Amino acid sequence: MSLIQPLILKAEHGYASFLRFSLVNPASLATCLAELPKVYQIDDSVVGFGQPLLAQLKADIPGVKAASSIQGINRISPANQDDLWLRVSGSDPGVVMLRVQQWLATLLPTFSLNEQLEGFCHRKGRDLTGYEDGTENPDETEAPEVVAMTGDKGIAGSTMLAVQKWQHQLDHFNSLSNQQQDDIIGRRKSDNVEFPESPAYAHVRRTAQESFSPEAFMLRRSLPWIKGQDCGLNFVCFASSLYPFEVQLKRMLGLEDGIEDGLFQFSRPLTTGYYWCPAIDGENLDLSRLS
Numbered sequence: 395m396s397l398i399q400p401l402i403l404k405a406e407h408g409y410a411s412f413l414r415f416s417l418v419n420p421a422s423l424a425t426c427l428a429e430l431p432k433v434y435q436i437d438d439s440v441v442g443f444g445q446p447l448l449a450q451l452k453a454d455i456p457g458v459k460a461a462s463s464i465q466g467i468n469r470i471s472p473a474n475q476d477d478l479w480l481r482v483s484g485s486d487p488g489v490v491m492l493r494v495q496q497w498l499a500t501l502l503p504t505f506s507l508n509e510q511l512e513g514f515c516h517r518k519g520r521d522l523t524g525y526e527d528g529t530e531n532p533d534e535t536e537a538p539e540v541v542a543m544t545g546d547k548g549i550a551g552s553t554m555l556a557v558q559k560w561q562h563q564l565d566h567f568n569s570l571s572n573q574q575q576d577d578i579i580g581r582r583k584s585d586n587v588e589f590p591e592s593p594a595y596a597h598v599r600r601t602a603q604e605s606f607s608p609e610a611f612m613l614r615r616s617l618p619w620i621k622g623q624d625c626g627l628n629f630v631c632f633a634s635s636l637y638p639f640e641v642q643l644k645r646m647l648g649l650e651d652g653i654e655d656g657l658f659q660f661s662r663p664l665t666t667g668y669y670w671c672p673a674i675d676g677e678n679l680d681l682s683r684l685s
């Protein structure tokens with residue numbers, strides 16, 4: 395049986411609430427963590443621990459680190475490392491929101507809530523620009539190998555997570571011609587076909603997973619968000635290490651060859667965080683690595 399938190403592998407999420415927390419009351423941390431098994435459910439929740447919290451818990455997790463801001467050739471990718479990350483998802487927003495209430499009753503006031511972002515599925519998995527997102531994800535048989543760390547109990551089946559909230563200038567994107575839009579992504583919106591004559595800044599050329607050495611495969615589980623007049627993509631990716639995200643982001647920022655990803659013509663990252671997602675032990679999180 396797989397040790398990976400099952401919802402990481404599930405592709406469809408009609409609705410998801412993404413929450414980021416800071417530890418504010420260390421004195422009650424042990425009691426709060428002891429309560430997690432009561433609120434965690436494998437069929438609606440995914441939990442990730444940030445490096446500052448893992449350090450507080452004296453947990454030795456290979457490869458974990460805090461996200462840091464990265465300066466690109468034209469702009470910066472800002473980091474905002476939090477202690478705890480939670481995604482609650484399902485097909486019914488009401489059910490998800492009520493489950494979030496249960497989580498908050500458990501986590502507050504040991505943790506403070508930094509952000510709650512509502513994500514939703516748009517036209518069967520498209521970004522708000524209308525492009526299909528996730529086409530080149532590993533399939534069901536490949537995904538476990540792409541995301542799962544290997545090691546002893548407590549490490550095997552755990553995964554690394556990178557989360558980056560992007561904000562789109564959708565009016566600007568929509569004002570571009572079909573050709574300009576397709577050139578930015580490197581796939582045609584009309585039929586999702588990747589076309590060979592796309593420019594070097596095309597997003598799928600920047601991030602082609604096989605083009606890195608070593609190859610940089612990841613499982614993307616991003617969802618669009620809209621809040622008032624602001625909107626974008628909450629980029630979420632899982633892998634067995636943070637390497638795929640970091641090499642891809644650096645190339646997107648132009649650090650490899652001086653060419654910046656076309657996405658920056660209409661979108662920008664607002665926050666970045668890295669998290670370690672524990673494995674499961676039966677129906678619950680395996681927290682044996684935390685003291």
Ligand code: HEM
Binds near residue numbers: 530
């Ligand atoms: C505004 C934010 C983003 C948008 C709207 C976006 C959208 C897309 C779209 C439409 C595709 C093509 C279809 C697919 O294979 O999924 C794609 C591919 C991909 N994106 Fe993004 N993306 C964003 C950010 C990122 C970031 C930050 C990374 C990694 C650091 C990334 C990594 C990838 C990868 C690995 C692929 C597949 C490339 C391949 O192997 O063909 N994306 N993205």
